[in-house]
Amino acid sequence: MSKTDTKKRWTAKEVEYIKTNATAISIKDMATKLGRSELSVQLYMLRHGIARHQQVKRNLLRELIGVKIDTAYFHPTKDFYRAVNINQVRFQQIWQGYRQATSDEMERVAHHLNFSREELLKFLFNRQLNLFDND
Template sequence: MADTKKRWTFKEIEFLNKHALDMDPKDIADKLGRSRTSVVLYMLRHGIARRQQVKRNLMRELIGTKINVQYFHPTREFYTSTGINQIQFQEIWHGYRQATNEEMAAVAKHLDCSRDELLKFFSSLQLGLFD
């Protein structure tokens, strides 16, 4: 069975980065001769925003109080424990929407955040209001 994976060229990546916010992934896929899924997965894996992002990603900041966010990879147990599905979490993680209070609380509980860690997190939020 032949390897059917088509490698991304520099020109394709350049086009994708240039048009990620102003073109629909389907239109990008058509232009590049790829599938929509291929384009969306590439964008997801490489942290390329598909639409406008929130100014401050509170979920990343909360998780950053416990874990270096570069090394954070949610597991099935994480999704089950927090009640947040993969699609919802990816929308939050990539900053397409802000997490709800309930989602933030569920993640804090899952990470077993101490009172001091939560106080540190909330005090950073208040300091950010004056920036």
């Protein structure tokens, strides 16, 4: 039996359970409930961008990138990390919502994604308007 034969596919119900309980239940408890290993659950969450602890209220870098690219399909490469001068660990902390991007980091990403002046102004304007929302 090959390795691919022993892999258990994730069902929609399992994925929904993880997304719903990611911040409320420990990985160990989720793994037990799903009948999977802790490592399997942890890796699934990492690969699919499911954060354990959201710390920032708004993920501005994710919003900025979302203006140009559908964030569901955005997978940074080594060239991207080099071009924006953000290492992988720092970028993932920002992307997962554990840290907020600095203005310099936001500027470098915008420059790398070839934002026009109008796109940047529109993004900043919308960001300021949303500060007054009662969400």
